[in-house]
Amino acid sequence: MIAVTGATGQLGQRVIDHLLAKTEANNIVALARDTAKAVSLKDKGIDVRQADYSQPDTLSDALQGVDKLLLISSSEVGQRAAQHANVINAAKQAGVSLIAYTSILHADTSPLALAAEHIETEAYLKQANIPHVLLRNSWYTENYLLSVAPAIEHGAFIGCASDGQISSAPREDYAEAAAVVLTSEQPQAGKVYELAGDESYTLSELAALISEQSGKNIPYINMPEADYAKALESAGIPAPFAAILANSDTGASQGGLFDDSHTLSKLIGHPTQSVSAMIKSFL
Structure with missing residues (x-):
């Protein structure tokens, strides 16, 4: 029996x-916090169970009889480690x-x-002495498609990633990798998969692709992190999340989102x- 948390989410x-x-x-x-959103899964014959990261009682009941569990990281930054x-x-x-x-x-x-709570969770998995496998996902390409x-x-693509190489992949590919690991006949406990897209690009190169496919000149404008965060806030993104996105761009400038191992495509x-292809489809 294989269980998936956050089953109604985009990755789940x-x-x-x-x-x-x-x-x-x-x-x-x-496993879903709101089972009303999982009607389509029930229609497919899947056992839908209510499970809330913040309510341990729901989790104990929901995991009965489960052999393998995909723990999709919570979206509530700041509460993730405890959840x-x-x-x-x-x-x-x-x-x-x-x-x-x-x-x-x-x-x-x-x-x-963003890595801090993931590191804490990885350490907790080890401390709990429960067999586990780490699916270390790079950025979703969809993050930049937005x-x-x-x-x-506005005639420009803004960010603060400088010339940092970004090895992103779509959710679809990460989801397939998770399914491969969960159904593998090979032992997976103890493995660490560094998962990233086959190609890497800078935001200047991304802007060039957008220009090419839209027929408009879209330059990349690199900004200081604080200014980029303020720009995101002015676009309606809540300040805490804007700060996280800006920090992630800065992290990308330091190589934090680059990987050329091709582990994902091999998997x-x-x-x-x-x-x-994703920009073309989006446009």
Whole structure:
């Protein structure tokens, strides 16, 4: 029995789709905070259970009978470590034999502030002495696609990543990798996968791709981190999240989102989707 937390989220739904291609629906448990959002999963014959990272009682019940668990990291930055610990404790109590955790690329050396809670979770997994495998995901290409329309509208793509190389991949590829690991017949406990896109690019190169495919001249404008955070705030992004995004760009300038091991494409058995193709589809 394989369970997936955050099953109604953008990554969780994709993981379940890939699991359905590899195993029967009755082998899958979808864990969701709001089960009303999981009607489509129920319709596919999947066991949907209510599970809230912040409510340990729901987790203990939801994990009964589960063999393998995909712990998709919480979206609530600042609360993640405690929430993940709740899931890990419940999994151990329920006798889960393997946890696959979605961490961040090169978490142990990452300059990104986002890495802190991932490092804490990785340490807690080790401390809990529960078999686990780390899926250290790089950036989602979709994170930057969200800026394509504003860049075209305002005539510039802004950021503070300087000439940092970014090895992103779409959620679809990361989801497929998680499904491969969860259904592998090979032992996975103790493995660490540094997952990133096959191609790497700077934001200047990304702006050039947007220019080429939109037919408009979209230069990249590199800004100080504080100014970029303020620009994001002025676009309606809450200040704390704007600060995180700006810090992540700075981290990218320091190599925090670069990896050329091609571990992801090797794991899924095909090249990761190109940024150019994703921009074309988006436009």
